[in-house]
Amino acid sequence: MSQAFVRESDNQWLDEVSPTTNALIRFLTHENNGIQVYEKRNYVEKGREIHVMSNGMSYAKDLGRWAVVT
Numbered sequence: 143m144s145q146a147f148v149r150e151s152d153n154q155w156l157d158e159v160s161p162t163t164n165a166l167i168r169f170l171t172h173e174n175n176g177i178q179v180y181e182k183r184n185y186v187e188k189g190r191e192i193h194v195m196s197n198g199m200s201y202a203k204d205l206g207r208w209a210v211v212t
Contacts (some may be wrong), residue, residue, distance in 0.1 A: 157207040163193060166208055171195055 159169045170179035182194045194200045200211040
């Protein structure tokens, strides 16, 4: 069995998602059972860009990895 095949069946974690907004949207939509998640707005706070998503949560990049903003 190839590594690509095995990896495809593994669950991906938020911090493994590419640091682009499109990749975040794809990941969140997949996690939301295919129901489209979209960016409602974004703003800068304390020098980092915060993305407010339609799933009711906010996300930001921390050292190039996505993280939930609390």
